[in-house]
Amino acid sequence: MADEPKEQQPSGVPAGDKPAGSSAPTSTPPAKAPAAAPPAAAPPKPAAPPPPKPPVQLQTPLNNELVGRVRAKFAAALLEAIEDRKQAILTVECGRLAEVAQYLRDEEKFDLLSDLTAVDWPRREKRFDVVLNLYSFAKNERLRVKARAGDGEQVPSVAGVWPTANWLEREAFDMFGIIFAGHPNLTRILLPDEWQGYPLRKDYDIIEQDTSWVKENLGIESGQ
Amino acid sequence: MLPIGHYLFLGLALFIIGAIGVVTRRNVIVILMSIELILNAVNINLVAFSRLYGDVAGQVFALFIIADAAAEAAVGLGIIIAFFRNRETVLEDEMDLLKW
Amino acid sequence: MQEVTQATMEFMKQYWAPLVCGLAIVAVLPLIVGYVVLVERKIMADMQARLGPMRVGPHGLLQPIADAVKLLIKEDIIPDDADKLVFWLAPVLSVGAALLAMAGLAIGPAFQIAQDINVGILFVVGVSAMGIFGIVLGGWASNSHYSLMGALRSSAQLVSYETAAGMALVCGLLFAGTLNVTSIVEAQRNQGIWFGLLAPVALFTYLVASIAETNRAPFDLPEAESELVAGYMTEFSGFRWSLYFLAEYTNMIVVASVATTLFLGGWLRPFSETRWLNFIDFFPPLLTAVIGVYCLMRTPKQPARVQQLFMLAVAGLCFAVAAVLASPVLVPIAKPSLAAAVRPFYAGIHGGFWFIFKVSAYIYFFMWLRFTLPRYRFDQLMRLGWHFLIPLSIINVLLIGIAMIVGVYYHLNGWRLLLATLPASIMALIIALFILALDQKGEAQKAPSRAPDSYA
Amino acid sequence: MLDQAIFYLFAGVAVVSAILTVTRRNAVHSAIFLITALLATAGIFLELRAEFLFIVQIILYVGGIMVLFVFVIMLVNLDVAVRQLQFARQKWVGLLISLALAAQVGLMLWSSRKIPGQGVPVLNAVPADKLPPNSEEVAKSLFSSYLLPFEIASVLLLVAMIGAVVMAKKRT
């Protein structure tokens, strides 16, 4: 909670920044992150040609009751609500993620946090998407909640809302280096504690890691 | 059997070794073990005399002593465990409280 | 000097037979144990829908020898932090106690190493109980958590179950009126009934307690593989480990022999005093002959020439044993004049057979349980011992004692003694069920109070 | 001759392991040597034709009491204890007094060996083969003339058991 004002200020930036980001692709106002992605992600894979068929619009704005309620409750914190292949996606302000999560669990009965992960969009200003996949037993409905976070920005932990987020957040930290504020034990989970770097970031270079490790531990030149 | 003196000297030796253990060691468990040695020495004497006179009374008393030793060991070790739990030591000279 | 030599000679003259027997047992026992293990593996395989060892020798018959060679030439590892002296001593202690206990056993009326010890059966029980030091000290000396926990479990388990086993033995001894092994069997011959039938509850308690004492499943917690890796044996390897193994199986043979002697009539044939059932005497030679015929039938199916020869040899051995077993039975029929001459042979040969047969059946029961039942948890094991087995065995001693008094009062003996002991056994059984029901009720009451405490 | 050999063997083992018991640094080693001493004593009992006592010594002392000892030694930590000083400060005084006592009793035994009627009796023992079966004799004696002490002993054991449980119980 104490972090909140601090969080609000940077998260205000993408809100104003977003039209700029989404104006690069061709789509209509409340465009979606993945739609913005192709140009961003294309450079690392220059071989891939740009998508040839623009017409099919897969990401459509979503405006159902749930979105209405969330919007009424959190107003500006709900950055966008879209539907992609019939799957609802809400993007919320990073700083208020825990609050929204609490609301979704308590009021909207999204009891089960199926999954929590992150996606790296290195070209975007706030490079990480923290993605929560929720499920409601009562409504038999899935919901995806996203929060955008910059490198080094603290994301409020939802481990207090869903205890299962404990390990999932640790994994996201392990793989992306996203700091979850308020997490009980934010340490590496799959990789060894002394591991350098965050492997699932797009700019992670395994070869370099490997050669340096071999040099350090075996004292020879790596054959890689 | 051999002349009774042999057994008496053996008993004496074990008794004295046990006594030395009791007065010199610090570890209470070892002290308890030394007491067992002393009791054993007594048993040897009893059994030897029992054999000498062809009377089993000595053996019966030896049996009682063994039962006694069992009781003593049970209580003694119980005390040691209780003490160790409180003070984390088994040294007799650190057992300097009457009550805890 | 001469005096010493003379004394030694005298000693040898007096005790050569037990010495030779002892040496023979020590020499042969590892082999026997090896084959007991093989049989166990074969039975296990049969129960588990597979074949078991098949590679070394026909049907894996040489597997024990291969295993022994492997164990002997394995590297001997002593952990750095182990207490060297105790680590070295522990397995030896374990196996020594087990072997020493064998000395008190009587396999047939003639074959006993330590003859006429006044306290025979107590000697066997007491000495074999010393094997616990091997386990406890071995576990402690390894300086590993798993080993230590195995050792602690083991000592607690042994001390608890020894009481129940001892009480069960007391029941048998009440009938026998002696501690001497040979006299116990003779007493059963005189009564014409095995003590196991007179005191079935005691036999049952001894059975359960003996499984626990030998650390066999479902009481194999000290070496529970899935929990403590190998318990007290975790850090042992090669020869030392095989010593523990030897001790475990020897102990199994010892407890089986004690049960056989005290409850199952030792070397006596079933219904040994009933004349019209004498045809049972044909059972031993027939059994071995049937095994021989089976081996003969399997011979052509062996893949290699060597294996065929080996199988043939096994069949021949079986037939030889059958012939030996048959001779004391057939000779009196063929030539009644020789009946008196073969009489002592009959007791020795058939006695040995029946003893080994009963011990095998007892051990088979052990194995059967091992392959069927899951493992107890430690607290359950302790509860079974203290809440069920010990009260039951003490009550049983009491009831059997009363039955004995009744028997003496009405001059009952032999099968008629059952009149007195049967009600006692039934009462013990009812009490056992009662204790179980009480225990379960207590558990049910405890269960809800435990759950929140665990998940606070 | 055989008797002599057996006695000296067991007596030697008993004395040596008793000395090791009180001098070893590690309590587990002490316990092992105490077990050896007790077993040797059991051997001497056997040599004295006290078969029942022999087996009681093994079952009760070695199989019961010593297991308890070893168990407790394992429960209380040894790693620290081994590194501490093993002998009390008054060890020299104690040793001296003990040895003085030994000398006194030994001298008494030695000097009185030849005086009939006083000190050590020198009469010959009953021959071994004339002895009645040992365990039966002990049992008869125990359950007739010594019945009351027997019952008292069982009460003592009961008290000890309760005491031990109370002592070792965890205080809540």
Add this chain to the structure above:
Amino acid sequence: MASNTIAGTGEKQQTLLGADELILNMGPQHPSTHGVLRVKLKLDGERVIGSECLIGYLHRGVEKIAENRTYQQFAPYVDRMDYVAAVSNGLGYCEAVEKLLMVEAPPRARVIRTILTELQRIASHLLWLGTHALDIGALTPLFYCFREREEILKIFEKYCGARLTTHAFRIGGLQYEAHDTLEKDVERFCKAFEPRIKDYEDLLTQNRIWLGRTKGVGILQAADAIALGATGPVLRASGVKWDIRKAMPYAAYDQYKFEIPVGATGDTYDRYMVRMEEMRQSRLICLQAIENIPAGPIMAKVGKVLKPPPGEVYHSIEAPKGELGYYVISDGTVQPYRVRIRPPSFVNLQSFDHMVKGHLVADVVAIIGTLDIVLGEVDR
């Protein structure tokens, strides 16, 4: 006094009695941690007062590999996660990418997928049952289970040539037409399997020791199970009737009738009963499915090069261990931008600490077994 002490006695000693805490390291090499799980147990005597799972010994970076492979190339990799249920993994991945492509596998392919996946569920549960029983000390069920599992693997082998890491399905349908004897094989297996389940139950279900070892051990209440994200049999044993096959049907599950078994207390015994019943239900599904396998193509129209339109999809299936989710993001190229795998074992393992507190060391083994984890999936 101080001069008498050579070593400091002030330090806290770790003993069974004194300081009440003993750290026992279970694994990564331990017979019953099912691979390379390492559990640090804090013990008071034999009672567990705390635990910590240290995982990652089998981490291979599957999600990273996915970003450097085409969609089809990555399919075999998912088989290596939960290697005792490779078919289920493949199904989840293929369906996720199909959703991303917005194509649907033809009905025939879906039915065959269902059959194989249910067989795989039986195989996975059999392996669980065998090892779980072995952990608790019953040696024999393991071999019976492997005998039946062998039959299932033989069917897989006949179908696609592989037994363990099958790579049975392709994106858009199937590569191989069902072999001629598929129906007959499955039917024969199902017929033989019914009495076999009874055999296992005879050995365990009413066994006093088994009851003692499993009843009341590792209780996970429904609310805790949901909060900890447990899914699959673990969740159902706690009394939550939720099965993705019913809730959000995929493949051909909407065509078949089956029950969702649920437990009451959420202890190890309930989990055992739930899984046993699930095997029966899977068998029924298989029997229903082979009755009527529709004719037709086995592959939907998808190109040789898959370029899903940009966007993302989360698709999950009911794998034998629980909810197996794939979150796939496409940037319009031939390689997935990101593949996130939601591993059921990983999430279920998280409830281990909750379940194990207050139990004995022997129960730790039972609880690891009852969670039915596969370390290949936990660590990925």
